[in-house]
Every structure is written in structure tokens, then in C-alpha cells.
Amino acid sequence: MVIETYNLTKKFNGKGGFENISLSVKEGEVFSFLGKNGAGKSTFIRTLLGILYPTSGGGVILKKPLGDVNTRKKIGYLPELFQYHNWLTGYELLFNHGLLYKMNKKDIKRRIEEVLDIVGLKGHEHKKIKEYSKGMKQRIGLGCAILSDPELLFLDEPTSALDPVGRKQVRDIIFKLKKEGKTIFLNTHLLSEVELVSDRVAILDKGIMKKVGTMKELMNSPVVLSIGNLNEEIINKLKVFDPTLKKVENEIEMSVYNDDTLPKIAECIVKNNGLLYMMKRKENVLEELFIKTVGEEDSR
Structure with a gap:
């Protein structure tokens, strides 16, 4: 398993967050966390990443405890409603992210060319971020998340602010990454996205995981x-x-x-x-x- 949690709980002064979540995510699958705004989805991802410390319970990512520093090199993360530096070009943004990953400059330049192709931004890399459309900004954000060629990718509401064309572009990228064998943990409240891309789904309500299963198991129309x-x-x-x-x-x-x-x-x-x-x-x-x-x- 790529992700395993055991009664994982995060509360803020006894309120909010999530509680007693036990789940497992298999290698190469798209696992979606579905819930309304405020259900605890983003808090769960941040706890898995080690950005937040759990109140109780525990978990393992890529066979290492939550928060393991070396494991972070194998993880990509696209936060919800991220904001990048508008004065940078797309290429400069990707290059600086490569430096933050402590990649050498030769590898960064090679990987940027691959990433631009994956996210469909070749020819736009020297434009400033402020000139990008919402869809282009979302795709450059995905580019930053996959720059280090991670094994595991966390995407937090990657299509919520996009129009139908932008959502399709992001979906296509998710399908490409899945074909490469990447494991993707997706947070969303958009039901249509879940149906189209997910292998398994968990429904979260007020911090409690209510259901989990394959699309076939849950839907059975x-x-x-x-x-x-x-x-x-x-x-x-x-x-x-x-x-x-x-x-x-x-x-x-x-x-x-x-x-x-x-x-x-x-x-x-x-x-x-x-x-x-x-x-x-x-x-x-x-x-x-x-x-x-x-x-x-x-x-x-």
C-alpha cells in the first residue's frame, strides 16, 4: 500500500478537522476524497503530508511514518487555491521549484521540458504567470507538483475554479499520470470529476468517513x-x-x-x-x- 492510516485524527481545540480515519490507497490508483466544503478533506491531506501533526492515530506513506522528510522527495502536492509569483515566467517558476527540491540544474532543465509537454504549456513557458488564464495557472501548478517525478501525488480541488474546458485539460493530465503508474490522491466536491477519474472513493462528512469503495461498489446503478x-x-x-x-x-x-x-x-x-x-x-x-x-x- 502507498498510504495507510489507522484511526487518524486531527482536531483544533477539540473541534473541526477529522477523526478516526482508517484507509488504504493502492499503488497506481486514483483515490478520491469526496465531501462538501469544510468536511475536513484539506486538513486530512495536510496531516498526511506532515504539515499538520495528528491529534491521535497514525499512518504510513510509502512505507515510512507520516512526516518523514526523505519521503517528501517522492511526493507532489498541488494545494487548493494556490498563488504563485505573478512576476515570474512559467519556466522561472518551474526552475525555482526544482531548486527547492534540491535537483541539480541539468536535471531541472531536462525535466522542465518533459513537464511542459505533459501539462500542455510548451510555447507558453516564457510568459509571466500574470498573463496566464485560470486553466494555465492550474496546469503550471500541476507542473510544479510533478516536477520531481513523484511516486505519489496529492491534488486538492484541482478543478474547482475552472470552466469545462479547463476541467477536461486537468483530467487529461490525471489520466496521463495514471498511465505512468503514479498514485493520485484527489480531494474534490465535484461529483462529475470523481465519476470520470476515480478508481476508489471515500465520502467524508463533518470529519467522519461515511463510505469507501470502488465506483462500481458505491454506484451500482x-x-x-x-x-x-x-x-x-x-x-x-x-x-x-x-x-x-x-x-x-x-x-x-x-x-x-x-x-x-x-x-x-x-x-x-x-x-x-x-x-x-x-x-x-x-x-x-x-x-x-x-x-x-x-x-x-x-x-x-
């Missing part, structure tokens, strides 16, 4: 069927596939864990004189799960 000539015989036959199915007028909602079952369901309906007008997976299941888990009240 019900199938919605629109059926003409719906009768009791069809319903009873369908209950073989899901005894807890729901009927609303001419529609049936049922849990189907394996898509190979869908043709059998269709055949069952037709054989019993039903007319199958629609069969589809229910949409917005993650949103429904998220709201059900954390509620609809304002965040802290």
Missing part, C-alpha cells in the same frame, strides 16, 4: 424499465432477478449487478406479453448517494 402491458405475471417473473424491485405505474426499478442479466430480463418481459419500451441505468446515482450520505444542509 439500478435499472429502470418502461413496460407496456405490465401485469402481475411479469412482475413476479422479474422478482426472480430482484425480489425488492419497485413499481411506479408502468415503470420498474430494479437492482441488476451483472449486465449479462439484462438480455434475460428483456426476454422474460417479451415472453409474458409485455412491451419493453425502455431499459436503462438510472442516472445521477453518485449524486443521490452523496446527498443521502452527507445531507442537504449547508456545509460547516
Whole structure:
């Protein structure tokens, strides 16, 4: 495991933060922490990085205790709402970050060329940061985070201030890094981003981890069927596939864990004189799960 925590807790004078989080993150996966603003997501990342000291519990990153100085060389971090020096060019910013990582100048120059290609900023590296769009600033921030070619990358709300084009650009970078075998820990409150990039997800609410699992485990979208000539015989036959199915007028909602079952369901309906007008997976299941888990009240 790349990350393991055991009842990790961080409180501020007994308030806020998070408590008793035990989780593990595998090598090469995108693990997303999903929660409303104020849920404790950023505090959790800062505690993993050793920026904050835990109140209790513990953890291991890359087989070393939290806060291990040498381990930090293998970690990249993009903070939320970061601000870089506007008077620097993109190249100067990356070069200075390389010096902070204690890389030699030859390696910095070589790596900058690779990073500019990854984040799609070749040709813009000599512009000043103040001339960059929001999307370009976010991508240069990602460039700083991956400059040392880290094994583990922490991204804190990397797309929250971006338009759809900017979000797609950042997503594409995440996919590239995943293909390279990087492990990515992502904090976000954007459900669409989680669905598109994540291997596993944890839902955090008021500092408590409520759910954790793969996207398939968490979402398991019900199938919605629109059926003409719906009768009791069809319903009873369908209950073989899901005894807890729901009927609303001419529609049936049922849990189907394996898509190979869908043709059998269709055949069952037709054989019993039903007319199958629609069969589809229910949409917005993650949103429904998220709201059900954390509620609809304002965040802290």
C-alpha cells in the first residue's frame, strides 16, 4: 500500500478537522476524497503530508511514518487555491521549484521540458504567470507538483475554479499520470470529476468517513424499465432477478449487478406479453448517494 492510516485524527481545540480515519490507497490508483466544503478533506491531506501533526492515530506513506522528510522527495502536492509569483515566467517558476527540491540544474532543465509537454504549456513557458488564464495557472501548478517525478501525488480541488474546458485539460493530465503508474490522491466536491477519474472513493462528512469503495461498489446503478402491458405475471417473473424491485405505474426499478442479466430480463418481459419500451441505468446515482450520505444542509 502507498498510504495507510489507522484511526487518524486531527482536531483544533477539540473541534473541526477529522477523526478516526482508517484507509488504504493502492499503488497506481486514483483515490478520491469526496465531501462538501469544510468536511475536513484539506486538513486530512495536510496531516498526511506532515504539515499538520495528528491529534491521535497514525499512518504510513510509502512505507515510512507520516512526516518523514526523505519521503517528501517522492511526493507532489498541488494545494487548493494556490498563488504563485505573478512576476515570474512559467519556466522561472518551474526552475525555482526544482531548486527547492534540491535537483541539480541539468536535471531541472531536462525535466522542465518533459513537464511542459505533459501539462500542455510548451510555447507558453516564457510568459509571466500574470498573463496566464485560470486553466494555465492550474496546469503550471500541476507542473510544479510533478516536477520531481513523484511516486505519489496529492491534488486538492484541482478543478474547482475552472470552466469545462479547463476541467477536461486537468483530467487529461490525471489520466496521463495514471498511465505512468503514479498514485493520485484527489480531494474534490465535484461529483462529475470523481465519476470520470476515480478508481476508489471515500465520502467524508463533518470529519467522519461515511463510505469507501470502488465506483462500481458505491454506484451500482439500478435499472429502470418502461413496460407496456405490465401485469402481475411479469412482475413476479422479474422478482426472480430482484425480489425488492419497485413499481411506479408502468415503470420498474430494479437492482441488476451483472449486465449479462439484462438480455434475460428483456426476454422474460417479451415472453409474458409485455412491451419493453425502455431499459436503462438510472442516472445521477453518485449524486443521490452523496446527498443521502452527507445531507442537504449547508456545509460547516
